[in-house]
Amino acid sequence: MQKTMIAIAGMLLAVVTVYGVLKWQDGDLPWSQASASPAQEQNAPRRAAPVEVALSKAGVARTExxxxxxxxxxESVAIASEVAGRISEILFKEGQPVKAGQVLVKLDDAFARADLATADAAFDLAQSNLQRATSLSRSGAGTGRALDEAQAARASAQAQRELARVRLDKMEIRAPFAGVVGLRTVSEGAYAQIGQTLVNLEKxxxxxxxxxxxxxxxxxxxxxxxxxxxxxxxxxxxxxxxxxxxxxxxxxxxxxxxxxxxxxxxxxxxxxxxxxxxxxxxxxxGQVVMVPEGAVVPRGQETFVYRVADGQAQETRVKLGRRMAGSVEVVEGLAADTQIVTAGQGRLRNGASVEVVSSAGPV
Structure with missing residues (x-):
């Protein structure tokens, strides 16, 4: 029985061996396929690599x-009062334009007007005294000193009157130039201190x-x-x-x-x-050539772009200038209006066949 089993196993092994040899000769087994020779690989047609291209563009290099x-x-100024006083009237609207010299704020001027009236009266008296002193001096009844004192008194009264007028004028706060007023910080009835900002004015x-x-x-x-x-x-x-x-x-x-x-x-x-x-x-x-940033292939200390000519990729060494938003200057190595690869360079080598799948205009 044991001999019979051994005989059967030997026959099966012989059949499998003969079958494998026949299949190997026919080339049906994976390991029976021989590698193509270098000559066959060279003669075999290569599939073109799909790439996207654009045209380089001539331009003027500028320092950006x-x-x-x-x-x-x-022009900008903070409108403030030069004198202290109570605000009696606000004559502007916030956020609105105003003209140069326009009155913006009025202060209570009752005291200033009273001071001016007093100064006017003192000036009139000094003017009359000077006229009398002049008449007496001409007739010889008055002295030169009396005339000098009358002249000095009149000059002092005139100065006091001008001072009172200036103080009255300061009760009206005007725009120094045409512009737009901002938001006021005071209200009518408030007491404005000297130098207190009332509103800003912007040109x-x-x-x-x-x-x-x-x-x-x-x-x-x-x-x-x-x-x-x-x-x-x-x-x-x-x-x-x-x-x-x-x-x-x-x-x-x-x-x-x-x-x-x-x-x-x-x-x-x-x-x-x-x-x-x-x-x-x-x-x-000076003049430069502009290319998209995506067209530049760095390699060590050098940079390259791939030109497309007669359906083939031509590796070209270039010298770059300044980079801008989305583009870069080529100062040496590339002419304008040249078709260059902008996407798909990772599958390329010098002289490789390419298939243009997308073409853009000049940079």
């Missing part, structure tokens, strides 16, 4: 300097922009340069102005230069105190 700043009024048809730049950029800015301003209060909008003053003193703490620009505030939309992002359009640095 970015900073943050604050908008301030073209906002034109605004100033204060910002700083590092001292290393001092040679890159000059009076008259254009600035572009954006504010969070107006997303997506840009406002333009120009630099009109550069502080001659460099801040020793931050090593920064204070710069002031001016921009028109059409419609008074912008307001003093707004946070502003500033871009200074600096000096031209």
């Amino acid at each position: 300097l970015n900073s943050i700043g604050t908008l301030v009024s073209d 906002i048809d034109t605004l100033k922009l204060d910002f700083r730049l590092p001292e290393v950029n001092l040679q890159d800015v000059a009076v008259g340069m254009t600035v572009t301003v954006t504010a969070d209060a107006f997303p997506g909008e840009k406002f333009t102005g120009s630099i009109f003053a550069i502080d001659p003193l460099v801040d020793v703490n931050g090593r920064a230069v204070r710069i002031r620009a001016r921009l028109d505030n059409v419609g008074a939309r912008l307001r003093p105190g707004l946070f502003a992002r500033v871009t200074v359009q600096g000096k031209d640095r």
